[in-house]
Amino acid sequence: MKAEVTYTDAELIEAISEGTDLNRAIQFIYRQHAEATSSFIRHYGGNEQDADDIFQDAVVAFIDVVKKGKFRMESNVRTFLASIAKNCWFNELKKRERAGHRNKQFEMSRPQDEPDVAEHINELERKKQLRDLVDGLGESCRKILLLFYYENMTMREILYHLPYENEQVVRNKKYKCLQQLTALIKDNPAVARQMQEIIK
Amino acid sequence: MTPEQKNVLIDHLDESLRGKATATLEDIIGNDPEGEKEWNYLRLAVDAVREAGLYQEVSAARTAWKAESGIAAKSATAKSATETTTAAATNTTAKVRSLYRVSLRAAAVILIITASTAVYRYLSVSSGSLYERYYSGYNLSTTRGAGDTDPVMEAYHAKDWTAVRRLAATAKNRTNQTDFLAGMACLEQKQYDEAISHFEQIIAVNTHAGTDLYQDEAEYYLAISWLAHRNVNEAMPILEKIRADQHHKYHEKVEKMSFFDLRLAQYKENK
Numbered sequence: 001m002k003a004e005v006t007y008t009d010a011e012l013i014e015a016i017s018e019g020t021d022l023n024r025a026i027q028f029i030y031r032q033h034a035e036a037t038s039s040f041i042r043h044y045g046g047n048e049q050d051a052d053d054i055f056q057d058a059v060v061a062f063i064d065v066v067k068k069g070k071f072r073m074e075s076n077v078r079t080f081l082a083s084i085a086k087n088c089w090f091n092e093l094k095k096r097e098r099a100g101h102r103n104k105q106f107e108m109s110r111p112q113d114e115p116d117v118a119e120h121i122n123e124l125e126r127k128k129q130l131r132d133l134v135d136g137l138g139e140s141c142r143k144i145l146l147l148f149y150y151e152n153m154t155m156r157e158i159l160y161h162l163p164y165e166n167e168q169v170v171r172n173k174k175y176k177c178l179q180q181l182t183a184l185i186k187d188n189p190a191v192a193r194q195m196q197e198i199i200k
Numbered sequence: 201m202t203p204e205q206k207n208v209l210i211d212h213l214d215e216s217l218r219g220k221a222t223a224t225l226e227d228i229i230g231n232d233p234e235g236e237k238e239w240n241y242l243r244l245a246v247d248a249v250r251e252a253g254l255y256q257e258v259s260a261a262r263t264a265w266k267a268e269s270g271i272a273a274k275s276a277t278a279k280s281a282t283e284t285t286t287a288a289a290t291n292t293t294a295k296v297r298s299l300y301r302v303s304l305r306a307a308a309v310i311l312i313i314t315a316s317t318a319v320y321r322y323l324s325v326s327s328g329s330l331y332e333r334y335y336s337g338y339n340l341s342t343t344r345g346a347g348d349t350d351p352v353m354e355a356y357h358a359k360d361w362t363a364v365r366r367l368a369a370t371a372k373n374r375t376n377q378t379d380f381l382a383g384m385a386c387l388e389q390k391q392y393d394e395a396i397s398h399f400e401q402i403i404a405v406n407t408h409a410g411t412d413l414y415q416d417e418a419e420y421y422l423a424i425s426w427l428a429h430r431n432v433n434e435a436m437p438i439l440e441k442i443r444a445d446q447h448h449k450y451h452e453k454v455e456k457m458s459f460f461d462l463r464l465a466q467y468k469e470n471k
Contacts, residue, residue: 006404006405006408009397022257023257023260023261026261027264027265028404029261030261030262030265031265031404031407031408032400034262034265035269039433039434043433052262052266055262056258056259060251060254060258063254064254076397078396078397078400079393127251130248130251130252131248131252134249135252142252145249146249146252146256148214149246149250149253150249150250150252174210175203175206178210178245178246179203179206179210181245182241182245185241185244185245185248
């Protein structure tokens with residue numbers, strides 16, 4: 001049986017910041033917080049799929065914020081995730097052009113002491129555009145870049161996972177894939193402009 | 201920039217990301233604005249890859265969580281469907297009875313009384329008032345481990361809530377009992393957010409260790425904490441679960457609760 005780990009908020013922040021066992025931390029977030037947040041989304045008209053999608057976005061945003069050292073401990077993890085999820089859902093409702101009545105309900109139910117997450121919500125949208133570009137790369141490029149830049153594998157380690165002849169072939173392929181991705185970004189000026197602002 | 205120059209930049213980026221860079225960016229691009237622009241695009245591309253990786257990892261955790269909770273969710277849905285059917289049948293029966301047994305005049309009187317009661321209830325019911333109505337402290341001495349010398353328990357017996365929380369926070373061996381008593385102490389001190397965290401922690405620990413220590417207590421007082429927190433939406437699913445489970449330690453207590461009032465409070469909060 002797989003060992004399950006529990007974290008206090010502080011421990012969770014530390015685990016994500018260090019990134020040594022991110023997967024366990026994410027699993028803990030799901031076990032601990034997904035149901036409450038999902039039931040909120042369902043209560044406000046979302047279906048199960050909506051609730052799952054929104055919570056997933058909230059978790060990604062939370063991890064991004066923590067990794068950048070921007071998470072402030074005055075709001076606890078649950079409150080932060082709930083705020084992100086609520087705001088994401090609010091935006092989604094707007095997009096679906098049926099915000100009218102529910103919008104009012106939502107505003108009334110939002111506690112005043114909720115953290116301000118507007119900045120993170122905007123970033124979520126931009127990051128989705130970026131992910132779409134990576135998804136547009138094709139499977140082999142996507143894999144090689146993920147193994148190198150996300151899993152932090154060496155060329156030698158990547159050889160065990162992908163069918164290339166030697167490290168030099170992997171290296172050349174990675175050059176091409178990264179340049180292909182930058183070309184996609186350049187072709188998408190909206191993404192490029194927005195993300196350059198984040199980089200600054 | 202030539203492809204070769206771009207590759208040099210990529211090498212520098214990779215070395216920088218892994219803390220192995222020996223040269224500075226200026227050494228490589230000098231004051232070339234084209235090079236700087238390309239550098240920013242490369243960094244952006246790496247950000248995009250990392251974002252996609254994180255999303256993929258979270259997505260895998262989501263799939264695992266859905267698989268784990270699938271059986272429990274199906275069971276809850278079945279219970280809910282049964283309750284809905286029963287409630288609908290009861291309502292229908294009540295309506296039929298009223299048609300046959302109550303005269304028009306009596307019906308009018310009842311209507312007035314009902315309306316007045318409804319108005320009064322509507323005005324007076326809230327999750328806060330329901331919390332006041334249903335909250336009663338947890339008596340440790342009559343239920344668990346009387347005579348135990350655990351300092352957290354001693355502090356709890358002495359109703360020294362601050363000490364309970366402090367001792368629980370610094371306890372070397374944190375158990376479900378420690379969390380539960382700390383949660384109750386928070387509840388007594390009206391620190392509802394913290395109480396909720398403690399009770400949720402117990403439920404999470406039990407879920408994943410396959411144990412049930414303080415499970416029933418944690419569920420009941422979690423629902424009570426949500427009422428205190430003025431969030432009846434969170435309390436309702438838990439209370440309904442307890443009501444549906446005849447073997448739950450707090451089943452009788454929850455059955456005595458007015459679900460009409462709870463739903464009324466829910467309606468008011470969601471309005």
